[in-house]
Amino acid sequence: MQKVSINKFGAFFFVLIIASFAQLNLKAAVGWSPELILATLVISAFYSSVLEMAALCAFGILILNWQPFPGWEILLFFFLPFIVVSVKNIFPWRGMVNGVLGAVLSVVVFYALSDWGAIVSNPAVFAKILALTAIFSAALIQILNYFYKTN
Amino acid sequence: MRKENLLLLFLILAVFLIFLYPSLGWKIRSLMTVSETQTADYKNLVLENESLKADLAQLSTLKKELPSYQGNFIQASVYSNYPFNFKSELLVNRGEKDGVKVGQPAIVFSVSSKPVLVGTVKEVFGSDSLIETIFDSRFQLSVRTGIAGVNSLLKGGSSPKLTLIPKDSKIEDGDVVYSVDSSHPFGLAIGIVKNFRLSSDQFFGEADIETAYNQDDLRTVSIDIDYNAKSINQ
Numbered sequence: 001m002q003k004v005s006i007n008k009f010g011a012f013f014f015v016l017i018i019a020s021f022a023q024l025n026l027k028a029a030v031g032w033s034p035e036l037i038l039a040t041l042v043i044s045a046f047y048s049s050v051l052e053m054a055a056l057c058a059f060g061i062l063i064l065n066w067q068p069f070p071g072w073e074i075l076l077f078f079f080l081p082f083i084v085v086s087v088k089n090i091f092p093w094r095g096m097v098n099g100v101l102g103a104v105l106s107v108v109v110f111y112a113l114s115d116w117g118a119i120v121s122n123p124a125v126f127a128k129i130l131a132l133t134a135i136f137s138a139a140l141i142q143i144l145n146y147f148y149k150t151n
Numbered sequence: 152m153r154k155e156n157l158l159l160l161f162l163i164l165a166v167f168l169i170f171l172y173p174s175l176g177w178k179i180r181s182l183m184t185v186s187e188t189q190t191a192d193y194k195n196l197v198l199e200n201e202s203l204k205a206d207l208a209q210l211s212t213l214k215k216e217l218p219s220y221q222g223n224f225i226q227a228s229v230y231s232n233y234p235f236n237f238k239s240e241l242l243v244n245r246g247e248k249d250g251v252k253v254g255q256p257a258i259v260f261s262v263s264s265k266p267v268l269v270g271t272v273k274e275v276f277g278s279d280s281l282i283e284t285i286f287d288s289r290f291q292l293s294v295r296t297g298i299a300g301v302n303s304l305l306k307g308g309s310s311p312k313l314t315l316i317p318k319d320s321k322i323e324d325g326d327v328v329y330s331v332d333s334s335h336p337f338g339l340a341i342g343i344v345k346n347f348r349l350s351s352d353q354f355f356g357e358a359d360i361e362t363a364y365n366q367d368d369l370r371t372v373s374i375d376i377d378y379n380a381k382s383i384n385q
Contacts (some may be wrong), residue, residue: 005154006157006158008153009158015185018178020183021183023185023234024180024183024234025183025184025185027234027236028184028185028365028367030309031286031309032237032309033236034237034238051155051158051159051162052158054162055158055161055162055165058161058162058165058166058169058215059161059165061169062165062168062169062176063176063180063234064171064176064180064234064235065169065173065176065181066177066231066232066233066234066240066242067173067200067242068173068242068276068279068283069170070169070170072366075237079312082236088219099344109324110235111237113235114344115238115288115324116291117288117289118237118238118288118289119237121308122237122288122308123290125237125309126235129236140252142349
């Protein structure tokens, strides 16, 4: 079992705050935004223990929940990082590719399950969301690799 | 205290807040969202509304034929909105105990007190309800445009569009769009036409819709609690 680090958790918590700020304001300004919060949670999962991940995901859904009780989309959002980490060994590539692929796939799964029709009717916007999410994920992994090792 | 216990405490606190005090999350989110200065927003809103008012005035020739819409509106504060892409839902502080029912229209009032459609009540809780707005990609509505009353279909999305417009229609930028769907009050203004063009299949026209408000700046909406979605137009 991986050792818990409060400093590392604090760093990921800070990244999550920045990603939330960027995503919410991009959506308010442009009408859509890349899934920076989900990407941050998925990538954090590659570096964190289960407890750290759960705490980060819980804070993420506290910010994102928009209903009196969390709906299934929010629950999906909570569990996706855990699912990605549990299946990451299936991917044959290196850490960087795994992280980007995990983040992009989790966005695809999230929208496919929550609103498949929206993907079909807005393919251009969805492609932009995926592309920007992939770029953000790659940049985040590069930065995190300077400081931490993946699990 | 051990580090694991600290994290566990954080996790338990977060879960507790999610289920028992979700409004804290909504407050944190609203703090994270930078809104432009109120004065600039207000001026823009007034200008936009004035233009809408002018467009509505153009409809005055049709007024004799249009039934006047006078609902029983209650004001509702917007708590939170859908945070992901493609859908647009608002959580407001009025629910079943206030008489809100699924299908009732949610509107904002222009400066001339004309109702402008924002969306429809989609789900009702005890003291809250969810409104699906015209910026939701699932939202569709039969509408007419301009004095000529050209029929078309409004398709929601982050940029709502008018589709299936007969291509030889005389629609101009600035023409008002209003509802003619049996599920909504007849003649309720929605926005104005912008950028009318031929669709990719060249059989129909399509256009963007400009609204007099920004969906993320909405802080209050009004719900017509007397409107029965199944009734014939009032």
